[in-house]
Structures are given as C-alpha cells and as structure tokens.
Amino acid sequence: MNKFWTIVGHTYFSRVKSKSFIITTVITLTIIIGMANLPSIIDMFSGEDESDDVLVMDESGMYGDYLLEEGVSEGAGVSFENFEGTEEEAKEAVIDEEYDGLLVVTADEDNLPEGEYYANRISETGEQVQIEQILQQLKVMTGTQEAGIDQQTLDTIYAPVTLQTEQLDDSARTAEEMNQSRGLVYAMLFILYMTVLIYGQMIATDVATEKSSRVMELLISSAPPIMHMFAKIIGIAFLGLTQIIILLGGGYFAIQANEGSMAGEFFEVMGLTNNDPIIYVYAVVFFLLGYFLYATLAAMLGSLVSRIEDVNQLVTPMVMVIVVAFILAMMGLSMPDSTLITVTSYIPFFTPMIMFLRIGMLNIPFWEVGLSIGIMVVTIVLLAALAARVYKGGVLMYGKSGSLKDIKQAMKLSKKE
Template sequence: MNKFWIILGHTYTTRVKSKSFIITTLITLVFIFALTNIKTIIDVFSDGEKDQIAVIDETDELFKPLAENVEQTNEDIELTLYEDTEEKAKQAVEEEEYAALILLSKNEKQLPKATYYANSISESSLQTTLEQQLQQLKTMYATEQAGVDPATLAMINEPVVFDTIALDESAKTEEELNQARGIVYIMLFLLYMTVIVYGNMIATDVATEKSSRVMEILISSASPVTHMFAKIIGVALVGLTQIVLFLGAGYALITAKDEATKELFAQFGIGSSSASIYIYAIVFFLLGYLLYATLAAMLGSLVSRIEDAQQIIMPMTFLIVIAFIIAISGLSTPDAGFIKITSFIPFFTPMIMFLRVGMLDIPVWEIALSIGLLVGTIIILAILGAKVYRGGVLLYGRSSSLKDLKKALALSKKEK
C-alpha cells in the first residue's frame, strides 16, 4: 500500500508542478475573470459614444415615432434627422460622420418601408434593432388602415395562456425540469471535458514513462494493478485541483455581483434543486471517470511513443463523444425510447442515466441496474486492464493498433 501512495504522490506532484498545468490553469482563470467581467471589459474598450444614424424622412411623419421607439429600447443608438440631400448623407456615412443612413418612405399601400446604407452591413445587431422598431410602426399603420381598435390589437397580440400540468403526481413540474436541465447540462459538460482531457493525460503519462524506459523499474517494484490505479487516482486529483480552482474563482467573482449571482444560479437551478440530484451527479461523475480512466490507462500501456497515444485512445474518444451527443439531444426528450435503452449501456450510462435521473422520476431499480452494470464493467476493465497493463508496459516498438492487446496479454502470462 505504501508503494501505491508513492506512485500516486509522484504522479500528482509531477503534473501539478508541470509548466502545462500551470499555464493552462492560469489561462483558464484569466478566461473566467474575463467572462465574469465581460460587460466591464467591453465598456473599457468602447469609446462610450452612441451610434449616430442619419435619417432622411420622405414622409415627414415616420422619423419622430421611430426615434422615440429606438430611444426607449436601445440607449446606444441615436437617430438624427438629416436635412440635406441623400448623396451628401451617403458621403457623410462614407466619411464616418454617421454609422449608417436610413431612408424612410412608404410603399404603394402607404405602409412604412426603409433603405439602410452603411459602409459595412456586418453589424447585424444595429440593423435588427432598427428593423424591429420599423416593424412596430408598420403594424400600427396597418392597424389604423384596417380600422382595428388598438385595444383589440393588444388583446390579439397578448400571449396565449398555455398551462402544462402533469397528471402523474410524481412527475416533475416545468420549473423543476428547467432547474434540473441546467444542472444536468453542467454535469454532462464537466464529465465530457474531464474524460477527454484527463483520459488523454493518463495515456500520455504511461507512454512517456515507457519511452524513457522508467516503466521496467516501476513495474518491477509495484504490481501493475497498484501502478495503474495509483496513476488513475493521481491524475484524478490533478483534475480535482483544477476544477476546485476554477469553480472557486468563478464563484468568488460572481458572488461579488449579487444580481448576477442570483440570475445565474436561478438559471442553472443551483441551490434550489433536491439534494438527491447532487448525490447522483457525484456518483455518476466518479464512476464515469473511473470507467474511462481505466480504459485510457489500459490503452496507453500499448504504445511506447507519446505521438501514438492520441491514435490508440481514439475509440474511447468516439465513445464519450457519442454519449455526449445522445445526452444533449435527450435534454428535450428525456423519455424517448433510445435514451432509455442507451442509459443501460455502461459506456453511456454516466451521462445518459444521470440525464434521466435529473429530468424524470424513474424507478429505483433502473438506477440500481445501471449502476450495477457500470460497476461490473469497471471491475472487468480493471481485471483485464491489469493483465494488459502488465504486458503492455513491456511492449515496445511502434504500436498503435488494438491488435496489440493479444501481444500484451501474451507478455502478461509470461511475466507470471
């Protein structure tokens, strides 16, 4: 057991002290800081001036209501009535005196229309705002022409009452579903990134040790099972260190903004969901990591060059990508047949069964069965992985094919 802790400690300290860990952690922390202060950063780099829009109103009646609507909806846009010719207005836009020019007129049905001129039409948000406000004016004019009472029009445009009520008393409400959906999405994303990043890290670590011929010494001083799981848990602690730093920094930065914190947490259902969903999140996250980490360690032991590690773990990457895609598509239809079936496939269970647990009220036996199958698969992979690991770490030369599993197993038998 002492050897286990030595290998684990060595794996953890080596990774935490590495330049790649420090650089990626710092870059991510800077990104989190920028994300939580995005509005402040935008304000710093912006000149603070409003977008000046020149308006030529051929109708002499559209400018005033349009300017009032724009002023109420967007403080960053200011409309100015241009009294000179259209050609001079276009020239003023070209010389950047104005951000754009709008030519207001009416069509044959006496309804508002506009022509928008700008040096570049790539700024779609500005165009969309102006188009929306002009659409409101068109609706108003069309209503007056049709003789429709404004109160009647307001009633027509009022959103329809559409209440959703589940007849099953155990079913989740719409509010509970929205809260669960946010937590499920966070869990899916974290598990996906953890498996991709740290699974690759495990495979690369094993390949690195083999390329430096250190593996023969390590494997002779500790059993392959000890070495493999010390490596898996050591890298897991590295990942946990980063996750705690990221979540802690994000929480500290967001907490400084009280309103933003409440809105963000409310959107993702954090703090208002039942404790069981958090427990299931931890269980499926840990089991999912162990499953894919064991597979990554086994596959990584088959290669002796770092550049071959990416290729050998490609099947594992495909599995987690497929599971992620199925789970994301299941956010809108968690009770679909294919979601239920795939939730019992061990390589998909951590994501898809957690999706079902979070979004639906499913029988306990289904959860227990999926966890049992998942744990059983991890045990089988651990047993098989230990054998492959024992022979694989002594397998040198160019090897980037799963056919090398047979060679690794044969070497493992000889070692016995």
C-alpha cells in the same frame, strides 16, 4: 501500503509541477475569467450606451413628428434628429461621420410609411434593424387608424392567448424542474467528457513514458504491477481534482466579482439553484464511476505500448466511445425519454453520461438507477481484473506495438510471472 501512497505521491507531484500542467491551468483559468467578464468587455468595446445619431427627412409630411416624439426610439439605441436641408447635404454629413445615418421617410399609394436608409456601413445587425422595427410599428399604427380600429381593440387582439396546462403523469418532471436540472446536467456532461479525454490520455501517456525510459522496470521490482496501476489512477485523479478545484474556484470568484451584471442571472438561467440534493449525490457517484471505468481502461492500453508515439493510436477506440456517449447525451437533452436513450443508459461505457442525463431530466424509478450503478460496478471490477493481468504483462513488453492484439500477448506474459 506505504509503497502504494509513495507511487501516488510520485505520480501526483511529478505532474502538478510540470510546465504543461501549469500552462494549461493558467490558460484555462484565464479563459474562464475572461468569459465571466465578457459582458464588461463587450460594453467596453461596443460603446452600447451611445445611441446612433440618425437624420430624418420626412418627404411624406405625415410621419416625421411621430419619429421625433420622445420615447419612440427609446431602448432601440437610435436617436432621431430632423434635417431641414437637402438630401445631398444630409448624405455628406453622414459621409463625414457627423451622423451615423440618414432615414428618408415617404408614403406609398396606401398612405402607409416606407423608408430609405443611408449609412457608411450596412450590416445585418446594425441600427437599420431597429429603424425597420420602428417603421413597422408606425405602419401598424397608421393602418389600424385608417381602418377605424382603436388602440384598445388592437391591444386586445395582440395580447397573448391564455393556455392552461395540467400534467396528468405524476411521475413526469415539470418543465420548471427540468430547467432547474438542465444546467447541472450540462456541467456534468462537459466535465466528465473533458476529464476522460484529458486525464485518460494522461494516464496512458504516463505509463508509456515510464516504459520508454525504463523507469517501469525499477517500479515493478519494488511494487506489484497491480498496485502500481491503481496508484497511478489515484494519483492522476488527485491531479484532476486539484485542477478542477482551481478552475471552479477561479470561475466562482470571477463571477462573484461581476455579481451585479452576471452572477444571479447566470445561475438562474443555467438552473444551478433549487435542485434536489440527491441529484448532486448522483452527479458525484456517476462522475467517479465514469472516471475509474475509463481510467482503468486507459492504464491497460498504456501498458501495451513502449513508445509515446503509439499511445494515440491505441487509445483512439476509447476516445471514440466517449465521443459517441457525449453526442448521445447531447441528443438526449431534447428527448430524454426516447427508447435509444433508455437502452444506452444501461451500456456501461455510456451509463455515466446518459443515465445521469435521465436522472436529471426525468423522474425514473430508483431500481433503474440502482441497476445502472450495479452494472457499472461489476464492469469496473471485471475490467480492473482484466486490466491488472494485461498491465502485469504489458509493462514487460517492449518493441513495436500499438494493436489491441497485444492484449493476448500481455496476458500470456502475466501468467509466467
């Protein structure tokens, strides 16, 4: 057993001290901290607190006073100012950037307001959008007054309709419960997806690297290949756990530092609060099962190649499987009770993502969860037995490789040992 932990330690420390691990962790942590501070950064550069100063020329003689009333442009980021000069003088002031824009208000044939807006730069998300909304409100108000409709009647018409809902299926989750779980489901899907892609590739590459440097011959002479395979899987798991803790810890403290502008709102929107504790237990269970399933497969594939260049070619089918699972899970967020999602949740390579999706978004019977976990455990055991035989023979294979057909040759070599 000491040999097992020696290999685990060697795998872990050789990776955790590597420049690639340190650089990747620092860059990712920087991105997370940057996203946590995004509202502050946007405010710093956008100058949101400053209103756009817009000149108003009322050629209709009817609407200028309304636009200049206090509170009309409040919250729209626009500040109106009456201009008594000519239109050309007003345009010159805008060109010289003394003001941000010029609004010329006229009346159409029905005595309803319309306007022309002039600015140095016009964009789809500029202040003209807010100005258009203000004019629209003015048009509605003027039109209703002309039609003899008072404001109270108008407010009654535009008030939201009352619709009471009652759920008849007691086993179905309410919209509130689904929203509470959605954030955790998102987090689980992305973490598992990235973990399999990054650390699965790392396991396969690590095995290929040791084979290419002939270190493997020394390792298998001191410890059985099966022990070496699972020690490497555990060592990379500890490495991944270290990186996840660093990133989650950094993200947590970054969000806490911006608590006033982000933290409460973030957790509420993402639904990371008020979840049933059992969902977190399932998240850990399916994450671990998914990792060991794909990590075992990656170690087996990595043992078949003797050159690092061949790793990507051989692990591509595994990557495609996890990509398909991720796409199905993303689709399932909007239709978790569909037949496609239900059936694929029992396919072992899809189960970690899709069954957890169903657990988070639906109230499914415990036997379905137990059945999916049982199928995964059996699959991992069978895959581990196959991987152990392939790994035992694969680590002794050198020369050109990179095809799944090499599995047969590896199994033949394992019988000779």
